[in-house]
Amino acid sequence: MRTPLRSAVWLATAVALAACATPPVPPPNLLAPTEEQAALRAMQTRTFDVSDRTQAMRGVIAALQDLGFIIERANEQLGLVTAARFAEPNYNDMVGVTVIARPQGADKMEIRVNAIYDNKPITDANIYQNFFATLERSLFVGRTEAAQ
Amino acid sequence: MPTTTRSSELRASRPLRSSRLAAGAVGLALSIGCAHTPAEAFFQLTPESAQHRAAETRQFETSERNELLSASAAVLQDLGFQVVESVRELGFLRAVKERTAREYTPEIWRGLLLAISSLGFISGQNTLIWMPVDLQQQIDASLVSRPIDAEGARHEVRILFYRVVWKSDGYAGNTYIPPGQQRMESIRDPRIYQLFFAKLSKAVFLEAHKI
Numbered sequence: 001m002r003t004p005l006r007s008a009v010w011l012a013t014a015v016a017l018a019a020c021a022t023p024p025v026p027p028p029n030l031l032a033p034t035e036e037q038a039a040l041r042a043m044q045t046r047t048f049d050v051s052d053r054t055q056a057m058r059g060v061i062a063a064l065q066d067l068g069f070i071i072e073r074a075n076e077q078l079g080l081v082t083a084a085r086f087a088e089p090n091y092n093d094m095v096g097v098t099v100i101a102r103p104q105g106a107d108k109m110e111i112r113v114n115a116i117y118d119n120k121p122i123t124d125a126n127i128y129q130n131f132f133a134t135l136e137r138s139l140f141v142g143r144t145e146a147a148q
Numbered sequence: 149m150p151t152t153t154r155s156s157e158l159r160a161s162r163p164l165r166s167s168r169l170a171a172g173a174v175g176l177a178l179s180i181g182c183a184h185t186p187a188e189a190f191f192q193l194t195p196e197s198a199q200h201r202a203a204e205t206r207q208f209e210t211s212e213r214n215e216l217l218s219a220s221a222a223v224l225q226d227l228g229f230q231v232v233e234s235v236r237e238l239g240f241l242r243a244v245k246e247r248t249a250r251e252y253t254p255e256i257w258r259g260l261l262l263a264i265s266s267l268g269f270i271s272g273q274n275t276l277i278w279m280p281v282d283l284q285q286q287i288d289a290s291l292v293s294r295p296i297d298a299e300g301a302r303h304e305v306r307i308l309f310y311r312v313v314w315k316s317d318g319y320a321g322n323t324y325i326p327p328g329q330q331r332m333e334s335i336r337d338p339r340i341y342q343l344f345f346a347k348l349s350k351a352v353f354l355e356a357h358k359i
Contacts, residue, residue: 054237057238058238058294061238061240061294062292062306065292065306065308066193066201067190067191067192067193068190068197068200068334070288070290070308071240071242071292072233072242072290073233073242074233074235074238074240075235076235076238085190086310086332086333086334087185087190088185088333088334089185090184090185091330091332091333092331093184095187115191122187124187124188126188127187127188127191128191130188130191131191134191134192134193
């Protein structure tokens, strides 16, 4: 009975020492731009033929609402909208979205959307495509058919 | 002597079996609770999207967008909400209220379950179940008002109510269930939305005349 106990103590000590000996060192390129980031940025960004930032933001808000998101914060001056929804039927997870609209020249608007699910960034290009399709519809298709 | 051994063996095996059963039940509950919806499902319009939009949206024949927004804030205040965010340029408001979530029915079930589970004392084990119930809730409202024609003569107001519910503590046998377990849900009862919009249209009408 004693031998396994003793070896367990040794093992625990060794593990503890090993943990002390090698503190986690962040890699030197932690904040350096990577190819994945560039690819993610490309799929998260799209330019629309909209000149008015407020109009673009209203379109973003309407698209997010149509998708069932709750608008949490908005800042008109910065072109920023933050929204979230519950990952139903799992009520512990959240899907979070941050959208920023920035004018590009006189008649274009660049819209970038970052989405996270369960605290991890969404990296699927199809998901962003679907979002932009909904946004396009909300920006350019007449929306007068809403319930009276 | 052999009889004693056998009976003590039996006694030892019984809690083991029940703990295995309990572990299985917990595993099953967890696997149901953690049903993981794929992320793409949240970025696509569903057949319910249009229904939800219709229930959450009303249009108003007014060009007074500031009046519409301040009337919306006033109605939310009448309903007991505190406005916590507002962006006038985008016609955005967010409001919050906290209320108790205790109801009679879960309390009755809790009492019944306690009475039934107390029968386990006959076998000499602590089988008492004191079920956690909904204790406190925070109801949130997120509202956006926006013009729907080029002249800005008509406005659309869309509001979404949702809530976060916190559970009380409880016991399952000797295991303590800590309080604070939470769940979040959108409120889909159309009567809540009808009530809000009835109050809002009344407020807009009164305030339109006030100017």
